[in-house]
Amino acid sequence: MNERYASLARRVEAARADGLLRRLRLVEPTGGTTARVDGRDVTLFCTNDYLGLADHPEIVAAYRGSGAGASRLISGNRPAHVALEEAIGALYGRPATLFGSGFTANLALLSTVLGPDDTVASDALNHASIIDGVRLSGAKKVILDHGRPDIPTGTRLAVVEGLYSMDGDILDLPRYFGDHWLAVDEAHTFACLGPGGRGAALAKGVVPDFLMGTLGKALGVVGAFVVGPPELRDLLVSFGRSFVYTTGLPEPVARAALVGLRLANDERRERLAHNARRLRVGLWQIGARALGDAHVVPVLTGERTMAVAEALLDRGYFAPGIRWPTVPQGQERVRITVSAAHTEDQIDGLVEALDGALRP
Numbered sequence: 001m002n003e004r005y006a007s008l009a010r011r012v013e014a015a016r017a018d019g020l021l022r023r024l025r026l027v028e029p030t031g032g033t034t035a036r037v038d039g040r041d042v043t044l045f046c047t048n049d050y051l052g053l054a055d056h057p058e059i060v061a062a063y064r065g066s067g068a069g070a071s072r073l074i075s076g077n078r079p080a081h082v083a084l085e086e087a088i089g090a091l092y093g094r095p096a097t098l099f100g101s102g103f104t105a106n107l108a109l110l111s112t113v114l115g116p117d118d119t120v121a122s123d124a125l126n127h128a129s130i131i132d133g134v135r136l137s138g139a140k141k142v143i144l145d146h147g148r149p150d151i152p153t154g155t156r157l158a159v160v161e162g163l164y165s166m167d168g169d170i171l172d173l174p175r176y177f178g179d180h181w182l183a184v185d186e187a188h189t190f191a192c193l194g195p196g197g198r199g200a201a202l203a204k205g206v207v208p209d210f211l212m213g214t215l216g217k218a219l220g221v222v223g224a225f226v227v228g229p230p231e232l233r234d235l236l237v238s239f240g241r242s243f244v245y246t247t248g249l250p251e252p253v254a255r256a257a258l259v260g261l262r263l264a265n266d267e268r269r270e271r272l273a274h275n276a277r278r279l280r281v282g283l284w285q286i287g288a289r290a291l292g293d294a295h296v297v298p299v300l301t302g303e304r305t306m307a308v309a310e311a312l313l314d315r316g317y318f319a320p321g322i323r324w325p326t327v328p329q330g331q332e333r334v335r336i337t338v339s340a341a342h343t344e345d346q347i348d349g350l351v352e353a354l355d356g357a358l359r360p
């Protein structure tokens with residue numbers, strides 16, 4: 001062991017002993033929804049490429065141009081950024097601001113609109129980027145039980161997700177609306193749900209004050225945006241640290257996202273919804289316990305979760321096992337995500353494989 005890094009090595013060993021050390025799998029795409037994962041040919045049921053756009057020929061062809069070379073505030077503001085912001089802005093009727101990722105978009109949004117004198121109400125299952133954004137803001141935090149909008153009087157902002165990526169559920173969003181501001185993270189719903197793909201909140205008739213959407217999931221590219229009132233745009237561009245102090249998105253990425261926005265149409269959304277329904281009906285038929293009601297489909301598998309996920313891999317399907325500390329003990333699950341690109345045969349095959357894998 002190199003003594004210089006002994007303290008790091010001790011932490012690695014402690015994490016290994018607790019079973020908390022994560023490892024990367026090598027995933028080589030073999031076309032559409034299939035890939036070679038650590039040398040095994042499988043069908044992927046774990047991507048966020050919900051509309052099957054990541055390898056669409058028009059998106060791949062759109063990856064042209066150069067890196068931005070600087071922050072957008074210096075010399076990195078390119079026509080492709082402006083065109084993409086205008087297209088997203090037109091979709092929502094309010095200005096959009098681009099970020100390098102959903103993670104950094106949430107950091108900027110929450111640390112810009114909130115300050116130490118504010119109280120924020122945040123759902124208990126909110127994503128790490130929301131938790132970190134709230135921390136950065138210094139605001140006082142009230143954690144809401146998942147799905148319970150008991151928002152204290154005087155709260156400045158309530159923040160929730162459009163679709164929870166570990167539980168697959170959509171909250172009763174109108175009940176989160178009130179005198180306080182509402183921010184909705186539509187990472188898993190932008191381009192998938194709601195009128196024109198505007199997300200879960202608008203599907204339920206709720207117009208959030210602030211909305212974050214990612215370009216890396218349903219659009220198959222990378223990056224994110226925040227929409228809100230014009231004042232928000234001014235503040236993000238001037239004070240959002242992960243906007244100001246970072247290189248603008250590469251032009252090819254902005255171009256590809258713009259194409260993705262055009263390709264993300266109702267036909268693909270309907271196919272996604274159809275595939276999610278087919279999977280849920282199939283799971284019900286084999287007696288599996290699926291949570292939620294959309295294209296993220298967690299199946300409760302208990303203590304055997306990792307063995308079930310491994311048995312699925314052996315049968316040619318990749319959906320990860322999720323265990324404590326990511327989910328509470330007793331709530332372990334195999335997390336399946338569906339895509340518009342899956343065929344009915346692939347979905348039926350997964351159900352059959354799961355039926356076998358769930359039997360000890």
Ligand SMILES: Cc1ncc(COP(=O)(O)O)c(C=O)c1O
Pocket residue numbers: 101102103104106127129161165185187188214215216223224
């Ligand atoms: C709810 C939620 N918000 C934000 C993010 C971050 O998005 P990105 O992958 O674009 O950084 C994710 C991604 O996992 C997410 O699930």
